[in-house]
Amino acid sequence: MKQTLYLTEIRRLDAEKALRLTWSDGHSAELGYDYVRGYCPCAGCQGHGSMSTEFHQPPAPVQAETIEPVGNYAISIVWSDHHATGIYRFDFLREICPCPQCAGERAN
Numbered sequence: 001m002k003q004t005l006y007l008t009e010i011r012r013l014d015a016e017k018a019l020r021l022t023w024s025d026g027h028s029a030e031l032g033y034d035y036v037r038g039y040c041p042c043a044g045c046q047g048h049g050s051m052s053t054e055f056h057q058p059p060a061p062v063q064a065e066t067i068e069p070v071g072n073y074a075i076s077i078v079w080s081d082h083h084a085t086g087i088y089r090f091d092f093l094r095e096i097c098p099c100p101q102c103a104g105e106r107a108n
Contacts, residue, residue: 003025004024004091005023005024005025005090005091005094006023006024006072006073006090007021007022007023007024007075007090007093008022008023008024009021009022009028010022010067010075012064012067013030014063016030016032017032017033017034017061017063018030018031018032018033019031019033019036019064019067021093021097023090023094027094027097027101027102029097029098029099029102031093031096031097031098033061033062033063033064033079034057034058034061034062035055035096035098036064036077036088036093036096037058037062037077037079037081037083038055038056038057038058039053039055039096040056040083040085040086041053041086041087041088041089041092042085042086042087043085044085045083045086053092053096058079058081059081060081062079062080062081062083063079063080064077064078064079064080065077065078065079065080066078070087073089073090074087074088074089074090074092075087075088075090075093076088
C-alpha cells in the first residue's frame with residue numbers, strides 16, 4: 001500500500017525565490033517559485049481534462065504572495081502575477097520535486 005504523504009512544513013524563502021517543503025516521511029526539498037508556478041495544475045494552465053501536467057514557463061519571474069491550506073491535502077498559492085486558481089495537492093508537489101532522490105525514484 002502506498003504511504004499517504006502530507007506536508008509538515010511550508011516555508012517561503014523569498015531571497016532564494018523558492019519554497020522549502022517538508023513531507024511527513026522527513027523528505028525536504030526547495031522548489032523555485034517559477035518552477036512551482038510553471039506546473040500550476042489549474043484547468044486554465046493545463047487545459048480541461050488533461051491527464052498529465054506540463055511545465056509552462058511563467059512569462060516573468062513570480063513571487064509567492066500568500067499560501068493557504070486547502071483541507072488536509074493541498075495548498076493554494078496567490079502568485080505575484082495575480083494567478084491564484086491552482087490547488088497544489090501534497091502528493092502532486094512531491095511528484096514534481098526536482099531533487100535527485102525524487103528524480104531517481106521517478107525513473108525506476
